[in-house]
Amino acid sequence: MKKVAYIFPGQGSQAVGMGREMYENYPEVKKLFDQADQALGYSLTSLMFEGPEEELTKTENAQPALLLNSVAIAHILKAEGANPVTTAGHSLGEYSSLVTAESIRPIEAVQLVHMRGKLMEEAFPTGKGAMAAVLGLAKEDIEAVLLQLDENEPVDLANINCPGQIVISGTAKGIENASEQLKDAGAKRVLPLNVSGPFHSRLMEPASGEFAVHLKNSTIIDAEIPVYANVTAQPVTESAEIEKMLIEQLYSPVRFQEILEEFVQMDLDAIVEVGHGKVLSGLVKKVNRRTKTFSVQDSETLNSFIQWYREDS
Incomplete structure (x- = not known):
């Protein structure tokens, strides 16, 4: 079989x-x-x-x-x-x-x-949380960026899907800040996801x-x-x-x-x-x-x- x-x-x-x-x-x-x-x-x-x-x-x-x-x-x-x-x-x-x-x-x-x-x-209040897909950046590099973010606007790794495709999750402001810094760190793209909350985050x-x-x-x-x-x-x-x-x-x-x-x-x-x-x-x-x-x-x-x-x- x-x-x-x-x-x-x-x-x-x-x-x-x-x-x-x-x-x-x-x-x-x-x-x-x-x-x-x-x-x-x-x-x-x-x-x-x-x-x-x-x-x-x-x-x-x-x-x-x-x-x-x-x-x-x-x-x-x-x-x-x-x-x-x-x-x-x-x-x-x-x-x-x-x-x-x-x-x-x-x-x-x-x-x-x-x-x-x-x-x-x-x-979590509707519209206050967000998620985004980070393309073309290694997990370790993403984690290094997230560690530098404002602790009052937390962002976590949410989905580790496959090489070069990782989803982050957190407050809407945190995701906005992270997106800019991840692009500066070498991410090919950071794409906002159409979701209603910061799933798989703290x-x-x-x-x-x-x-x-x-x-x-x-x-x-x-x-x-x-x-x-x-x-x-x-x-x-x-x-x-x-x-x-x-x-x-x-x-x-x-x-x-x-x-x-x-x-x-x-x-x-x-x-x-x-x-x-x-x-x-x-x-x-x-x-x-x-x-x-x-x-x-x-x-x-x-x-x-x-x-x-x-x-x-």
Whole structure:
């Protein structure tokens, strides 16, 4: 049997219309979507299929929508006999990983990330926080610049995605100051991101305490396969460690490049992005261009992957 790892996208990959084709073709996907709508108390499904985009983009909606879409596709892959040996997700995508590893039940995960999104939105005043992508500058050089900034306008590393692509997060004024200094330090570009808050920075710590209560009231069990945690870039399976990682993840950097480097060393046959978009597949290629990747997001791409997966197996 082929050895594959699944990776799951995070916030920013959402788009109106995602999941509709799978919903219409697979009764079990429709059932999962309907259960999610009932659990949330509003029609996330219609928001995913019809928009409006500005509503879907809100953190409290985008997070459960992306998770639901990814988990539904992973469910069909499992029904087709495809199973990963390990898994990871980018920020929010870590929850899709945990559902796939059978550590969290799907609908409970949908409710959790809906609450996570609300708490992240509320943790810092709207418009006062910001994030930006720094292109073409090494992590150490970025850290050196951030250390020189005004402590009253903090900025932290948020996403370490791949060589030459790192996201910073902090106050709007801090990001503005950092952007100028990073360009002076040699960054090719510093691009503001369309986000509603300073995610994965110390400014998210207020959200972590309340979210910890929701996690305590959830059922999290040991994972069936290793899930690589964003916080440590190391595999976790024990429920207590998983819970700890999910709390710390809110205010810690996403170490996705390191996770992908670990995967590349595993002698995998392929790394499979499960869910909407191809952002993570692109990151894999930046880490190691020879790694075989798949992006599974609809019936066509799912069938293409399954056909390959079953060859010579």
